[in-house]
Amino acid sequence: MTTTLVPNDPQEAAVHDFTDAPTDEPAISVRGLVKSFGEVRALDGVDLEVPRGAVLALLGPNGAGKTTAVRVLTTLLEPDAGTARVVGLDVVRDARALRERIGLAGQYAAVDENLTGLGNLIMVGRLYGMRRAAARERGLELLADFELMDAAKRPAKTYSGGMRRRLDLAAALVARPPVLFLDEPTTGLDPRSRLALWETIETLKADGTTVLLTTQYLDEADRLADTIAVVDRGSVIARGTSDELKDRLGGERLEVRLADATAAPIAERALAPMSEEPPTTQDGTVSLTVRGRDGTIVEAVRRLDEAGVGVLDLGLRRPTLDDVFLSLTGHVAEAADDEEETA
Amino acid sequence: MSRLVSDTLVLSERNLSRLRTAPDLLIAFTVQPVMFVLLFAFVFGGAIQTPGYDYIDFLIPGIIVQNIAFGGFVTALGLNEDVTKGLIDRFRTLPMARAAVLAGRTLADVVTNLLSLLILLATALIIGFSFDAGAGEIVAGIGLLMLFGYAFSWVFALLGLMVSSPESANSLGFLAVFPLTFISSAFVPVESMPGGLAWFAEINPFTIVVDAMRALWLDAPAGNAVWGAVVWSLVIMAIFAPLAVRRYRLAAAR
Ligand SMILES: Nc1ncnc2c1ncn2[C@@H]1O[C@H](COP(=O)(O)OP(=O)(O)O)[C@@H](O)[C@H]1O
Ligand SMILES: [Mg+2]
Numbered sequence: 001m002t003t004t005l006v007p008n009d010p011q012e013a014a015v016h017d018f019t020d021a022p023t024d025e026p027a028i029s030v031r032g033l034v035k036s037f038g039e040v041r042a043l044d045g046v047d048l049e050v051p052r053g054a055v056l057a058l059l060g061p062n063g064a065g066k067t068t069a070v071r072v073l074t075t076l077l078e079p080d081a082g083t084a085r086v087v088g089l090d091v092v093r094d095a096r097a098l099r100e101r102i103g104l105a106g107q108y109a110a111v112d113e114n115l116t117g118l119g120n121l122i123m124v125g126r127l128y129g130m131r132r133a134a135a136r137e138r139g140l141e142l143l144a145d146f147e148l149m150d151a152a153k154r155p156a157k158t159y160s161g162g163m164r165r166r167l168d169l170a171a172a173l174v175a176r177p178p179v180l181f182l183d184e185p186t187t188g189l190d191p192r193s194r195l196a197l198w199e200t201i202e203t204l205k206a207d208g209t210t211v212l213l214t215t216q217y218l219d220e221a222d223r224l225a226d227t228i229a230v231v232d233r234g235s236v237i238a239r240g241t242s243d244e245l246k247d248r249l250g251g252e253r254l255e256v257r258l259a260d261a262t263a264a265p266i267a268e269r270a271l272a273p274m275s276e277e278p279p280t281t282q283d284g285t286v287s288l289t290v291r292g293r294d295g296t297i298v299e300a301v302r303r304l305d306e307a308g309v310g311v312l313d314l315g316l317r318r319p320t321l322d323d324v325f326l327s328l329t330g331h332v333a334e335a336a337d338d339e340e341e342t343a
Numbered sequence: 344m345s346r347l348v349s350d351t352l353v354l355s356e357r358n359l360s361r362l363r364t365a366p367d368l369l370i371a372f373t374v375q376p377v378m379f380v381l382l383f384a385f386v387f388g389g390a391i392q393t394p395g396y397d398y399i400d401f402l403i404p405g406i407i408v409q410n411i412a413f414g415g416f417v418t419a420l421g422l423n424e425d426v427t428k429g430l431i432d433r434f435r436t437l438p439m440a441r442a443a444v445l446a447g448r449t450l451a452d453v454v455t456n457l458l459s460l461l462i463l464l465a466t467a468l469i470i471g472f473s474f475d476a477g478a479g480e481i482v483a484g485i486g487l488l489m490l491f492g493y494a495f496s497w498v499f500a501l502l503g504l505m506v507s508s509p510e511s512a513n514s515l516g517f518l519a520v521f522p523l524t525f526i527s528s529a530f531v532p533v534e535s536m537p538g539g540l541a542w543f544a545e546i547n548p549f550t551i552v553v554d555a556m557r558a559l560w561l562d563a564p565a566g567n568a569v570w571g572a573v574v575w576s577l578v579i580m581a582i583f584a585p586l587a588v589r590r591y592r593l594a595a596a597r
Contacts, residue, residue, distance in 0.1 A: 075435070075436065076436065076595075077596060078596075099436055099437060102436065104432070104433075106429060106432055108429050110429045110430050110432050110433035111430070112357065113428070114360070115360065115364075119360065123357050124433070126349075127434070128437060128438065128439075129438070
């Protein structure tokens with residue numbers, strides 16, 4: 001089909017800058033964002049700010065409003081109230097111009113299963129206004145980056161879950177967007193694919209891409225994000241670096257499963273000097289909050305050994321999303337409305 | 344505007360590429376209509392009286408119209424998949440012309456309709472169909488078929504956007520369109536039907552389009568059939584295209 005009809009300079013969409021934005025404006029800035037679905041207030045006054053080149057993680061349980069926030073910021077949904085600007089462009093008024101500068105990899109991979117991997121990327125490139133040859137070249141480049149070269153000519157329906165995610169992410173990167181939105185990028189991936197995706201996101205960050213990602217996992221937010229915003233029921237209930245949030249949680253938990261439950265008082269006494277708060281025991285497991293990770297386990301083993309306490313199992317448990325929630329809200333993270341997740 | 348044209352071409356090319364990778368669809372467009380022609384011509388042909396025509400000549404315009412009307416099925420299935428699998432979210436984050444998604448689908452149907460028309464005509468000529476028409480009328484008939492098929496693509500577009508799965512698009516579409524095509528002059532003369540059915544067949548747009556095709560290709564008395572068929576096609580489009588566009592907007596902004 002003819003390409004002479006394409007008015008755009010193919011390079012235009014690939015320019016990696018913030019042409020329309022005043023230079024000091026943050027990459028993403030959100031004020032008082034509200035979005036309701038009938039009775040449900042999916043977003044209830046969200047404020048966010050992401051400096052250029054930074055990675056922000058929206059951390060929250062199912063139904064917290066993460067996807068809704070991403071959909072508003074990527075021009076898929078119009079907010080009921082509030083404003084949101086991305087690279088200085090209003091998500092409602094300047095939607096068309098904004099779409100040239102953002103990439104989205106949604107919660108579910110949006111790939112055409114009947115097209116090949118390469119076919120998908122060529123299609124997306126051409127819809128950005130690139131000529132076929134340029135779109136093809138860019139597609140091959142991305143397939144190489146994402147280790148999909150071997151599968152380039154296979155229909156996407158033959159891809160594994162991890163490959164689909166990678167193809168979807170590649171599609172989001174076709175026009176080299178300065179701001180990238182990733183909605184639960186690793187949910188449902190096996191540990192190896194998860195790690196690979198983390199590395200990809202780190203590379204993008206190193207190249208100066210601003211990233212907003214959503215996740216249900218504290219360790220993911222911890223590893224990738226400069227700043228974490230904890231969302232619950234449509235509002236941001238805490239924000240800060242992962243260290244700041246962990247401080248509010250009081251560090252990690254040491255858990256010791258005893259061989260003999262009646263030895264609990266002895267074990268508690270032996271371990272008490274390691275924590276600022278007294279240890280607690282439940283069902284033969286002694287647990288206490290500890291600060292540093294280095295040497296903690298060795299020290300605990302030594303102390304228990306000296307006290308003559310037999311141990312079945314012992315380990316450090318990193319704080320989970322549940323711990324964050326428990327400490328921030330006093331209620332556990334509820335897995336709300338799983339069936340609504342198809343939106 | 345030129346963006347709309349180029350994006351529409353990109354997407355209809357994408358929709359057509361499916362014919363290459365999904366052989367089941369190609370079979371639906373080629374083998375199935377041929378099978379229908381052969382079954383009707385040789386199984387029912389001897390039993391159905393069509394005064395003034397050989398049954399083959401009578402049958403071919405009817406079965407071609409039926410086939411073209413069903414051509415829009417690909418649009419129903421394809422759009423349904425785009426919505427349920429989230430592909431329209433990808434499209435909607437791209438700086439492309441929004442109308443191109445629907446335009447690309449319906450345009451691809453025109454191409455597949457032409458393909459199945461050519462195959463049907465070739466089969467028809469082999470088993471003894473003969474035109475009683477000049478080149479101009481033959482071409483006008485093809486034009487009318489394409490217009491009518493395009494109008495039905497919008498009916499199927501709406502259907503594909505309203506149902507929850509490709510399977511239900513399939514069965515609902517069949518349920519709605521199949522009886523319409525049979526209670527018409529496509530396969531048997533309307534005069535041979537009982538009162539109520541004959542009345543319905545008389546006003547059925549399919550009858551009008553089939554009669555128009557017979558007027559163009561077989562030199563049957565035209566009456567107002569040809570103009571009637573054009574008007575019907577435009578009316579169907581005028582009703583269903585805006586409905587489909589509206590439904591698309593709703594589905595996309597969930
Ligand atoms: N299209 C929709 N229609 C109705 N309710 C919705 C829709 N999308 C989301 N919701 C509701 O809004 C809330 C937030 O959903 P969502 O943004 O998907 O949360 P998350 O991505 O954090 O799991 C949930 O209660 C969900 O049921
Ligand atoms: Mg979500």
